[in-house]
Amino acid sequence: MNLATSLSFLYDYRLALFTGLGNTLYFTSLGLAIGLPLGFIVSIIRQSGHPILKAIATTYVEIFRGTPVLVQLFWFFFCLPALLGVDLGNVTSTITTLALYMGAISSESCRAALKSIGAEQRDACIALGLPARVSVPYVILPQTIMRAVPTLLSNCVTLFKESALVSAVGMADLMYQGQMIADSTARPIEILTATALIYFFIAFSVTRIVTYYEQSFLKRLKL
């Protein structure tokens, strides 16, 4: 097995891998688009609100953080259709699971950010006589978002990585395509390594951005 044949072998299967990558990115981005706002809303509900709503939000977050994503996927694939009596379709079930998981983990990040804002900020708002409709959007919210961005971004990477699990329920994402090609050609090393490298390349770049942001953010805090 030499490098040239390995590379040409990979080149033959590039389209299949890219289709898989496309699906992975599609599931991830839809999961993010629904999950991030959901997480923010849930964190606000948990922070201040109706006791019943708060209990529902807490239960939701604890259930999705306390069970493996794989179990969640299987549950949504096999149990929800039977319970509702309607077939949701594979793509809908996948995206629903990923979005709900993302909502749960990012609500925790938002909550931590909300909590990390010092009481003196709120005291200062009161001292300056700012009403809530001014202090929330101009004082609390910008700081919350700024603090939550690094964790939210790493949550995005987590979701991207967790999305490989959808291959277990037969969705044709990058992992699924990689495994299929590996099984049918009996050459797992090239394909699986390439798959791993694609995941690595994307996740690593995002992680670098997070680190960069965190560092510039730390500088800003010290000013």
Next chain:
Amino acid sequence: MNGYTWDSSVVFSSLPQLMSGLAVTLQLTGICAVIGLVGGFLVCLMAMSRILPLRWIAVIFIELFRCTPALVQIIWIFYCVPFFFGIFMDPFTMAVLALGMNITAFNAEAYRAAIQAIPSSHYDACTALGLSSLKRTIYVILPQAVLLAIPVLLTNTIGLLQQTALVAIVAISDLMYQGKSLATQTYRPIEIYSTVAFIYFILSLPLSQVVGFCEKRLRARLA
């Protein structure tokens, strides 16, 4: 419920098999957690050492395992390690290897973040008191770093418990695997998967309570 009636007897009759799966899950989690706690610390020391090659190896190891999905790591190790190294281990050992290295990478980052979180004034104080670098590490930095790292290490362990569900995909008879095979045997996916989810949840919940408690104590201590 659209014509689907909950059958509790399925849950009870499947419990023995689920419990045998749970034993495997707990065994995997336990062994890997220990590997992660010790290995993570060693890798963290390597990543912060002055010897460049050691540092590079550690950093590459950490980034590789943090930036690829755990599923890809497990599949890669199952398919490619026998090919590359010509060694054939039993599946359980391979799973321990994959999950152990994964948690090691994450724990190393947790330790590193904790060490970096120690304010530089402590280092200055050590210099002022004339402590040697060994004494500084052992008596000043280490105790604080371990304390600071505890919540993250525990969170990582909860994550590990949930990651172990992935080994079901490579046919290790853990809790998830037993759940899957029972669900197909009995045609009662709702009962089985809900029970499986419940078991994982019950295991994670007390651990996450402990994390919350530790964080509170730490905050009180540091304030």
